[in-house]
Amino acid sequence: MATVAEAGTRDVSPAKRAMLLTALYIAQEQHGWLTPQALDRVARRFDMTPGQVYATASFYTLFKLAPQGRYRIQVCEGLSCYLVGGAEPVIAQVGRQLDLRPGETSPDGRFTLEVVECLASCGTAPALRINDELYEHMTPEKIDRLLADLVAKT
Amino acid sequence: MYEPILTRNIGVADSEKIATYLARGGYEATRVALTQHTPAELIDMVKRAGLRGRGGAGFPAGTKWGFMPVDPALPKIVAVNTDEGEPGTFKDRALVERDPHQVIEGVIIAAYAVGANRAYVYIRGEFFLGVKRWIKAIADAYERGFLGRDILGSGFDLDLSVHRGAGAYICGEETAMLESLEGKPGNPRLKPPYPAQRGLFGLPTLVHNVETLACIPHIVLRGPAWFAGIGTRQSTGPKIFCVSGHVNRPGNYELPLGTPLREIIEGHAGGMSGGRKLKAVIPGGASTPVLTADQIDTPMAFETLAAAGSALGTGAIIVMDETTCMVEAARRLTRFFAHESCGRCVPCRVGSQRLYETLDRIECGKGRPGDIDLALQIAQAVDGTTFCPMGGALANPARSTIERFRGEYEYHIAHRQCAMQTGRATAIVHRLSSGRSVRGQNFNRRRRP
Numbered sequence: 001m002a003t004v005a006e007a008g009t010r011d012v013s014p015a016k017r018a019m020l021l022t023a024l025y026i027a028q029e030q031h032g033w034l035t036p037q038a039l040d041r042v043a044r045r046f047d048m049t050p051g052q053v054y055a056t057a058s059f060y061t062l063f064k065l066a067p068q069g070r071y072r073i074q075v076c077e078g079l080s081c082y083l084v085g086g087a088e089p090v091i092a093q094v095g096r097q098l099d100l101r102p103g104e105t106s107p108d109g110r111f112t113l114e115v116v117e118c119l120a121s122c123g124t125a126p127a128l129r130i131n132d133e134l135y136e137h138m139t140p141e142k143i144d145r146l147l148a149d150l151v152a153k154t
Numbered sequence: 155m156y157e158p159i160l161t162r163n164i165g166v167a168d169s170e171k172i173a174t175y176l177a178r179g180g181y182e183a184t185r186v187a188l189t190q191h192t193p194a195e196l197i198d199m200v201k202r203a204g205l206r207g208r209g210g211a212g213f214p215a216g217t218k219w220g221f222m223p224v225d226p227a228l229p230k231i232v233a234v235n236t237d238e239g240e241p242g243t244f245k246d247r248a249l250v251e252r253d254p255h256q257v258i259e260g261v262i263i264a265a266y267a268v269g270a271n272r273a274y275v276y277i278r279g280e281f282f283l284g285v286k287r288w289i290k291a292i293a294d295a296y297e298r299g300f301l302g303r304d305i306l307g308s309g310f311d312l313d314l315s316v317h318r319g320a321g322a323y324i325c326g327e328e329t330a331m332l333e334s335l336e337g338k339p340g341n342p343r344l345k346p347p348y349p350a351q352r353g354l355f356g357l358p359t360l361v362h363n364v365e366t367l368a369c370i371p372h373i374v375l376r377g378p379a380w381f382a383g384i385g386t387r388q389s390t391g392p393k394i395f396c397v398s399g400h401v402n403r404p405g406n407y408e409l410p411l412g413t414p415l416r417e418i419i420e421g422h423a424g425g426m427s428g429g430r431k432l433k434a435v436i437p438g439g440a441s442t443p444v445l446t447a448d449q450i451d452t453p454m455a456f457e458t459l460a461a462a463g464s465a466l467g468t469g470a471i472i473v474m475d476e477t478t479c480m481v482e483a484a485r486r487l488t489r490f491f492a493h494e495s496c497g498r499c500v501p502c503r504v505g506s507q508r509l510y511e512t513l514d515r516i517e518c519g520k521g522r523p524g525d526i527d528l529a530l531q532i533a534q535a536v537d538g539t540t541f542c543p544m545g546g547a548l549a550n551p552a553r554s555t556i557e558r559f560r561g562e563y564e565y566h567i568a569h570r571q572c573a574m575q576t577g578r579a580t581a582i583v584h585r586l587s588s589g590r591s592v593r594g595q596n597f598n599r600r601r602r603p
């Protein structure tokens with residue numbers, strides 16, 4: 001019969017577990033989201049159950065549990081952005097131009113429109129981000145051009 | 155004229171590079187601290203400087219250093235909080251992107267003072283450039299012998315590494331940050347024990363905000379008396395104020411603590427945009443109570459803002475002019491807290507959503523008589539009854555705007571529309587509310603016992 005102490009040793013070593021978020025980032029790189037297979041793989045690597053890994057992954061909004069567009073457009077809806085004409089008007093403009101509603105990915109897998117809270121660019125608001133790139137001081141004209149370029153590029 | 159201290163390198167070409175930093179006198183503080191001072195002396199210096207935490211709570215840094223156990227056999231840790239996510243706040247991002255070595259010096263000196271040989275940076279997952287800058291700066295510091303074994307021949311070892319968060323505001327709360335660093339969901343821990351007793355991996359851990367650490371090298375070089383001479387008696391030293399909203403020149407302004415709000419808004423930030431009149435100011439980030447226009451002469455210090463019924467928080471000043479709907483401002487901030495509740499305890503998880511729904515109803519012209527009191531009751535019920543300080547934070551936008559702008563709430567309910575932009579915001583809110591599926595999902599994602 002397993003003693004409590006032995007059961008305890010089944011826990012992952014703390015230092016190893018501390019690498020879990022990093023491992024999830026790496027696992028996510030391949031397909032742009034955490035596929036069930038990727039979660040299983042990470043779980044095996046860490047001697048954890050897939051459920052334990054899922055519990056951590058699902059807590060964080062940057063870990064995606066569904067397919068994402070190649071270009072993820074994140075529009076800030078925070079107060080500072082809203083005050084200077086950002087937030088909903090920008091969300092609406094991007095949504096109109098790409099035919100997306102917040103949270104949706106285009107059927108061709110090119111774009112995802114996401115609404116986020118504060119990109120820590122409140123002093124250069126309105127702000128939005130496309131993948132790793134931050135765009136500040138947005139105006140309707142700048143957004144038009146940005147999206148046109150993006151559509152042309154893809 | 156005030157000479158910038160923390161931001162003195164920002165604006166210099168290649169300010170993030172170690173060569174630039176060294177050319178401007180960088181790492182001299184580390185040398186002085188490690189070769190000319192004992193750890194006890196450094197703790198005493200920080201105490202005498204009166205430095206208080208810049209991460210929101212304003213706890214005296216020297217006192218916190220003193221809480222760390224002195225037993226040399228016990229491994230200790232320093233954790234750097236770069237999770238900056240409080241709406242309105244954008245100072246830590248600037249410090250890390252533009253002058254990371256200044257913060258690294260703060261880490262080295264703090265670690266030496268408390269006897270920690272291991273330090274971790276926890277950085278917000280969204281800060282792509284910040285992550286890159288941290289990694290590069292740390293690598294360069296290792297290469298020059300400022301990190302690693304036997305730093306500058308002092309016999310002191312320190313390892314520093316970067317861990318990325320992954321999109322959860324609550325991980326800025328220090329115990330949630332430690333959970334996240336351990337690879338777990340970011341649910342806060344019950345305090346006590348405080349991190350100084352049992353922190354990361356159960357080891358004594360000193361947690362500091364980036365801006366707090368950036369002050370340390372200057373205290374070492376110029377002395378505690380110099381630092382304590384800046385600001386007010388209870389709020390010493392420089393502070394970066396993040397100004398956003400309806401001003402002509404939003405941005406980061408480094409000034410002495412105690413600088414009047416008026417001087418910051420009308421002077422440094424260039425006054426109100428469009429020449430409109432000031433209506434309200436949130437002085438310290440999303441979680442601090444709103445101030446009214448007639449409180450604009452309040453000095454930006456811990457004690458004076460507390461006396462004015464608000465808080466210094468992170469020093470993030472959100473300026474709102476006469477056209478701003480206060481119900482909408484509160485609704486938006488409350489939505490933020492509802493999204494970011496970690497879901498661990500009922501008052502915060504349920505209260506934040508009920509509060510948001512109530513404000514949303516009022517803003518959208520569907521408010522019922524009694525909704526204002528309902529909102530106040532919910533705010534009251536979550537404040538002080540939650541596991542972590544999030545409860546008090548999320549109560550503030552609704553409660554303070556109702557207390558100070560109750561007439562606007564009443565107008566919404568009586569006239570079924572907004573007095574300010576007469577439905578401009580509401581129309582948009584209506585159109586989009588059905589499509590807010592992303593954050594809607596997040597409401598559920600973090601809900602767990």
Ligand SMILES: Cc1cc2nc3c(=O)[nH]c(=O)nc-3n(C[C@H](O)[C@H](O)[C@H](O)COP(=O)(O)O)c2cc1C
Nearest residue numbers: 207208209235237238239326327328362363366543
């Ligand atoms: C909900 C919540 C969010 C927080 N977010 C941050 C943050 O993003 N950055 C930060 O430095 N401190 C944050 N704090 C404060 C930390 O818990 C902690 O007090 C701080 O990092 C200590 O550093 P300091 O003493 O240098 O201020 C937050 C606190 C709470 C309750």
Ligand code: SF4
Nearest residue numbers: 496498499502540542
């Ligand atoms: S108060 Fe909110 S954020 Fe803090 S532990 Fe409870 S649910 Fe989580």
Ligand code: FES
Nearest residue numbers: 076078081119121
């Ligand atoms: S509110 Fe939009 S970046 Fe902060």
